[in-house]
Amino acid sequence: MSEPRLRPSGLPAVARRTGGATVSLHHIFLVFLGIGTTSVGGGLVAYMRRSLVDKQGWVDDREFVRMLTICQALPGLNGTNMAILTGDHLRGPRGAAAAILGVCLPGGLIMVGAAIAYGAHGHHAYAAAMLTTIAAAAVGIAFSVAIQLGQRSLKGVADLVFVALTVIGVNLLHVSVLVVLAVVGALAIWWYRPRGPAPANRR
Amino acid sequence: MKQLPTLAAVFAYLSLLTVGGGMAAFPELKALSVDVYHWLTFPQLIHFFSIGQLAPGPNMMMVASIGEWVAGPLGALVVVTAFFLPSACLTFAVGRLWDHMAGWGWRDSIQRGLAPVSIGLLLAGAISIARGAISGWLGGLIAATVLTLLLVTRLNPALLILASAVVGLLVYLETG
Numbered sequence: 001m002s003e004p005r006l007r008p009s010g011l012p013a014v015a016r017r018t019g020g021a022t023v024s025l026h027h028i029f030l031v032f033l034g035i036g037t038t039s040v041g042g043g044l045v046a047y048m049r050r051s052l053v054d055k056q057g058w059v060d061d062r063e064f065v066r067m068l069t070i071c072q073a074l075p076g077l078n079g080t081n082m083a084i085l086t087g088d089h090l091r092g093p094r095g096a097a098a099a100i101l102g103v104c105l106p107g108g109l110i111m112v113g114a115a116i117a118y119g120a121h122g123h124h125a126y127a128a129a130m131l132t133t134i135a136a137a138a139v140g141i142a143f144s145v146a147i148q149l150g151q152r153s154l155k156g157v158a159d160l161v162f163v164a165l166t167v168i169g170v171n172l173l174h175v176s177v178l179v180v181l182a183v184v185g186a187l188a189i190w191w192y193r194p195r196g197p198a199p200a201n202r203r
Numbered sequence: 204m205k206q207l208p209t210l211a212a213v214f215a216y217l218s219l220l221t222v223g224g225g226m227a228a229f230p231e232l233k234a235l236s237v238d239v240y241h242w243l244t245f246p247q248l249i250h251f252f253s254i255g256q257l258a259p260g261p262n263m264m265m266v267a268s269i270g271e272w273v274a275g276p277l278g279a280l281v282v283v284t285a286f287f288l289p290s291a292c293l294t295f296a297v298g299r300l301w302d303h304m305a306g307w308g309w310r311d312s313i314q315r316g317l318a319p320v321s322i323g324l325l326l327a328g329a330i331s332i333a334r335g336a337i338s339g340w341l342g343g344l345i346a347a348t349v350l351t352l353l354l355v356t357r358l359n360p361a362l363l364i365l366a367s368a369v370v371g372l373l374v375y376l377e378t379g
Binding site for chain 1: 216218219220221222223224225226227228230231234247249250251252253254255256257258259260261262263264265266267268269270271272276279283287289290291293294295297298299301308309311312313314315316317318319320321322323324325326327328329330331332333335336337338341342343345346347348349350352353354359360361362363364366367368370371372374375
């Protein structure tokens, strides 16, 4: 674990993989634009893995998982956070900017178009009928995401208690998400506090 | 125009709540955009969220719709920038420091402790969406069917959204 600490963001490894040539900002933007255009139906991270690890070879599997771990411990969507870390890994801050711009642009433009179309047609009875059933399907999707992530990362009774406290705080007590995040988050982090065999030596 | 600073402040704040995913910020998004600032109604917010499931890219790009709805294309630009910039900067900084923090015991505690909280926030977001989106047995049936299909198959969620739109249209043609 000490070796990676010596290099700032893994640049030497990448330079080796891409034959010593640095990846152009233009190229980074286009690859992420491709991901941002094709990743319909969620699962953005899976699309990214296919493109960044399998097709481009910009990061290897271990690095990809390492970056995903960082993303999951931080605010921000996994997709955009992964774009930031990969872009930085390849070309520093400007690479990060090119990557997040590429991944957000297609969906952003589509959603602006959707808002305009909604303003023009949303009030029609047929549109309202379709939006009602689409919304119900979206609820199913939302629960499936939470359940699938939960199956993967929840271990033990303590975790279930933290999940329950969070849901009760937000949905029943209507406490703001920020307060719930701070209070339950602090409690959970304290619960999993470092407990080394010889704490005095750690300082 | 007057709305732009408020939009920026609200979405920058929401950005920092998206621990675990965009849905974590949904209850707060609803409280601020519907109850506090009256930018749109709860059904309209639910509609944008639902349409957003069909768009490619990060799953909360529906915030662009809210920006456009409230203040036009400039509003969309302000909202998207405010929603993604703060968390992007934080990720950038932590990404560079992460390996340096390997010896810091609390790094693993934060990771381990935030995992269940982020699942809880996603679940809370889903419940909040369900409260606004489901009225009547048809909605409940569609939500339950979609959830079951996603848990037992590897269907693309966008297909299920399209299928449910067709169901909605058929119901309209039958009853309307």
